[in-house]
Amino acid sequence: MSVVKMxxxxxxxxxxxxxxxxxxxxxxxxxxxxxxxxxxxxxxxxDAFLRHVLPPVMGLVLFVALWAFVAQISPNLPGPAKTWHSxxxxxxxxxxxxxxxxxxxxxxILGSLxxxxxxFGMAALVGIPLGFMIGRFAFLNRMTAPIVSLLRPVSPLxxxxxxxxxxxxxxxxxxxxxxxxxxxxxxxxxxxxxSKVPQDYMNVARVLNLSEWKIFTRILFPAVLPYMMTGIRLxxxxxxxxxxxxxxxxxxxxxxxxxxxxxxxxNVAHIIVAIFVVGIVxxxxxxxxxxxxxxxxx
Numbered sequence: 355m356s357v358v359k360m361x362x363x364x365x366x367x368x369x370x371x372x373x374x375x376x377x378x379x380x381x382x383x384x385x386x387x388x389x390x391x392x393x394x395x396x397x398x399x400x401d402a403f404l405r406h407v408l409p410p411v412m413g414l415v416l417f418v419a420l421w422a423f424v425a426q427i428s429p430n431l432p433g434p435a436k437t438w439h440s441x442x443x444x445x446x447x448x449x450x451x452x453x454x455x456x457x458x459x460x461x462x463i464l465g466s467l468x469x470x471x472x473x474f475g476m477a478a479l480v481g482i483p484l485g486f487m488i489g490r491f492a493f494l495n496r497m498t499a500p501i502v503s504l505l506r507p508v509s510p511l512x513x514x515x516x517x518x519x520x521x522x523x524x525x526x527x528x529x530x531x532x533x534x535x536x537x538x539x540x541x542x543x544x545x546x547x548x549s550k551v552p553q554d555y556m557n558v559a560r561v562l563n564l565s566e567w568k569i570f571t572r573i574l575f576p577a578v579l580p581y582m583m584t585g586i587r588l589x590x591x592x593x594x595x596x597x598x599x600x601x602x603x604x605x606x607x608x609x610x611x612x613x614x615x616x617x618x619x620x621n622v623a624h625i626i627v628a629i630f631v632v633g634i635v636x637x638x639x640x641x642x643x644x645x646x647x648x649x650x651x652x
Contacts, residue, residue, distance in 0.1 A: 432623040440623035441630075455615070457607055459628075463635065465607035466597050469525070474593045475533025480533075481540035481589075482582060486574065488541065489548025502541065510535040510596040514603060524604035531600045532593045539588035541645045547581025548574055583647040587640060 361528050418434050425433035432440070449462030513534045517527030551574060559569050601610025609628055616624040 390545030412469040430622065432626060437623050437626045439626045444624065444627060454607075459612065459631065461607055462612040463611050463631065466594075466601065466609045467635070469529055469601075469608065470532060470590075470593045470597050472534050473529045473597075474590055476529075477533045477537040477589060477593075478540060478586065481537040481585075482544050485541040485544025485582075485585070486570070486578070487533055488580075489545035490574070495545065495549075502538065505534075506538045506542075510592075511599055511603070515602060525606060528597070528600040528604045528606075528608075532596055535596045536589040539592065540582070540585040543581045543588070544578060547578035550581070551577045580647075583643070585648070587643045589641060590639050591636065594632070594639060598632060 360373075425431045444459050448463075450458040451461065466602050488498055510521065510531055513531050514527055517530035518524065521527050535650045555573050555577070556569075559573055564572070597608065598610040598613065601608035602614045603610075605611050609632060613625055613628045616622075616628070
């Protein structure tokens with residue numbers, strides 16, 4: 355065979371493009387039987403019910419059953435049914451006003467919330483900035499450490515005579531007790547958060563010659579925010595816990611005074627209703643702060 359014929363056959367041979375994409379097989383999506391998917395969803399819902407709904411319901415049923423049993427052997431203790439009827443009667447007209455010592459439970463709840471809001475608000479205005487300064491400056495931290503360690507364990511009601519002596523009135527004294535009791539978690543948690551800020555961040559701020567305000571807004575506040583929210587949650591719990599005891603001693607419109615007044619009237623069912631009201635309001639306050647902590651992003 356001549357070289358020309360071999361060359362012509364070589365030139366007539368088919369060529370393969372290097373850049374051509376490799377052949378692909380179509381992606382097959384497996385079909386799911388609707389009955390199987392429905393059974394799977396039903397199983398997931400059943401598992402979620404067993405994990406999240408059933409345990410608290412069983413706990414509440416057990417608590418009510420134990421309460422009813424104790425009420426059977428203790429005639430002076432109202433049972434769940436009698437307490438429920440008393441609660442319905444109370445909340446059928448919660449805002450009646452028959453004088454300074456006879457107001458509906460709604461007014462008493464609002465009175466306690468007002469005192470808690472004032473005392474807690476002032477504690478936040480003082481405690482959070484003070485916590486930032488204590489965590490930021492080592493000298494101030496060492497200076498305030500013995501004071502905080504000494505005063506933080508003091509019982510809240512031990513501060514009430516001091517408030518009565520200074521303010522000469524019971525209402526400011528109750529607010530003072532809430533303030534001095536709820537300020538410590540905010541100071542401590544905020545200061546701990548500032549101390550946990552990585553030193554590299556502060557070194558960069560020093561190299562960039564940032565002002566103290568920019569260090570606070572750009573570095574400290576975003577890093578300390580989770581610690582600060584934890585301190586706020588703890589403080590609102592302490593404030594709501596203290597207000598009932600403080601109002602029992604100071605009087606006025608509020609849940610604490612209302613509980614004491616119902617005890618003087620030997621109305622135990624109303625006292626139990628007040629206990630549940632205090633617990634529910636405290637739970638709602640904590641859940642609101644948790645919701646704010648989750649949704650607030652810096």
